[in-house]
Amino acid sequence: MGTYETHPTDPHLPTPTTPHGREALAAILAKPGGTLVGLDFDGTLAPIVENPEDARAHPDALPVLARLAPKVASVAVVTGRPAAVAVRNGGFAGVAGLERLAVLGHYGAERWDARTGTVSAPAPHPGVAAVRAELPAVLEAAGAGPGTWVEEKGRAVAVHTRRAADPQAAFEALRRPLANLAARHGLIVEPGRMVLELRPPGVDKGVALTEYVREIGAEAVLYAGDDLGDLPAFAAVEKLRSDGVPGLLVASGSSEVTELSARADLVVDGPAGVVGLLRALSGRLG
Numbered sequence: 487m488g489t490y491e492t493h494p495t496d497p498h499l500p501t502p503t504t505p506h507g508r509e510a511l512a513a514i515l516a517k518p519g520g521t522l523v524g525l526d527f528d529g530t531l532a533p534i535v536e537n538p539e540d541a542r543a544h545p546d547a548l549p550v551l552a553r554l555a556p557k558v559a560s561v562a563v564v565t566g567r568p569a570a571v572a573v574r575n576g577g578f579a580g581v582a583g584l585e586r587l588a589v590l591g592h593y594g595a596e597r598w599d600a601r602t603g604t605v606s607a608p609a610p611h612p613g614v615a616a617v618r619a620e621l622p623a624v625l626e627a628a629g630a631g632p633g634t635w636v637e638e639k640g641r642a643v644a645v646h647t648r649r650a651a652d653p654q655a656a657f658e659a660l661r662r663p664l665a666n667l668a669a670r671h672g673l674i675v676e677p678g679r680m681v682l683e684l685r686p687p688g689v690d691k692g693v694a695l696t697e698y699v700r701e702i703g704a705e706a707v708l709y710a711g712d713d714l715g716d717l718p719a720f721a722a723v724e725k726l727r728s729d730g731v732p733g734l735l736v737a738s739g740s741s742e743v744t745e746l747s748a749r750a751d752l753v754v755d756g757p758a759g760v761v762g763l764l765r766a767l768s769g770r771l772g
Contacts (some may be wrong), residue, residue, distance in 0.1 A: 511734055527575070529712035563576065629659065672687070720746065
């Protein structure tokens, strides 16, 4: 692993609270052309909203990313959403300056490249269709009341409880029946912020991030996320550190999920804080 000098004090660029984070930021500033900036979408680039279909990138995200992306090796949006949905809701298509942006959708099972404007993906797991067919009966048997609803995600199915009268109680009541349903069809359940997602195993943000790092030969990584589904990406960055690739872990702070903040090198205040960090980083890179 290389040794990098910690960056000078900068009122606009926060200083990571950990030695690993400070070393990684110094590496990013020293070699931006070898840096991968990885970003979750919901809760990180886009504020959390009641209806996920209404989620849109922070209004300052696109101009900031368009300034940052040409200065780094790549920007990758790593999301559980279908790639095309993240592209639409993020407004990423056809934006000058984002030619080095990729969207790794469905936890990396799909990929959209800004240069080509196309999505590549393998065939969907057959268990998703089977779960989709059985889900209404399982929810009824579990007593899922008004406000619990299903989001179709193509290669996954998500059950949301945020609109329920008691979101946390509904969330806990559905954990076991949904886990049993997923297991019967070879899927897993990924918990999140008032959502339980049923999806194929062996596909997560950590796998997607690691494979993309290797593909582009990144020499440093910044990853920002906000939810439990980002923990595998955090673990992947920690593993990359042990392999000699400096990594900066950023938590988009949330009172609903504290696990990421506990492991992060830097905690910022939600999507606005993430955008502010990226703006400051872009400014430091010239």
